Amino acid sequence: MDLSAKLADLGLTLPAAPAPAANYVPFVISGTQLFISGQISNGPDGLICGKLGDDMNTEEGAKAAETCALALLAQANAAVEGDFSKVKRLVKLVGFVNSTADFTEQPKVINGASDLMVKVLGEAGRHARSAVSAASLPLGVAVEIEAVFELV
Incomplete structure (x- = not known):
């Protein structure tokens, strides 16, 4: 699968895999499992910050979750050295x-990532x-998502 081409068909681009913000690695491969550290909501204009139910609505949260999914895909792509x-x-x-x-609409927010x-x-x-739900997230971001992929 050509990940960049598939994303382009959707009008999206694969971002660079974000560097870790603290003392951890962005991913770990153990056997056929790829564990990707939590990716925070970050768009072209920078961090997507806010609190759902206060200054962000569910639709905005779902868009923030979509940016997390793109970062997860970028990390997965880096882990397999570009051979998706x-x-x-x-x-x-x-x-x-x-x-x-x-x-109470956390599932609808995370659907932004799941749907993508x-x-x-x-x-x-x-x-x-x-x-x-989380009372707060690093740097005040709206969403953070981690993932587990299976490798061949």
């Missing part, structure tokens, strides 16, 4: 939503998932 045919499937996403105590993964990867993009 080595990626068999997405196994799991764990999404964290910076939200107020009464906000299915558009890009097809059936191989269908995955197990968690979508949870």
Whole structure:
């Protein structure tokens, strides 16, 4: 699969794989599993910050989650050294939503990432998932998502 071409068909581009912001590595390969560290919402204009249920709505949160998915794909692409045919499937996403105590649409927010993964990867993009609230996230971002992929 040509990841960049598939994204281009969707009007998207693969960003550079973000560098770690602290003392961790962006991904670890263990056997046939690729674990990708949490990727924070970051768009062309910089970090996407905010709190769902306060200064951001669900649709804005879903767009922020989509940027996390793009960063996850960029990290996966870096892990396989640009040969995305080595990626068999997405196994799991764990999404964290910076939200107020009464906000309950975390699943709809993380759908921004899930929907993109299915558009890009097809059936191989269908995955197990968690979508949870967080009182705050690093640097005040709206969304952070980590992933597990299976490699061939």
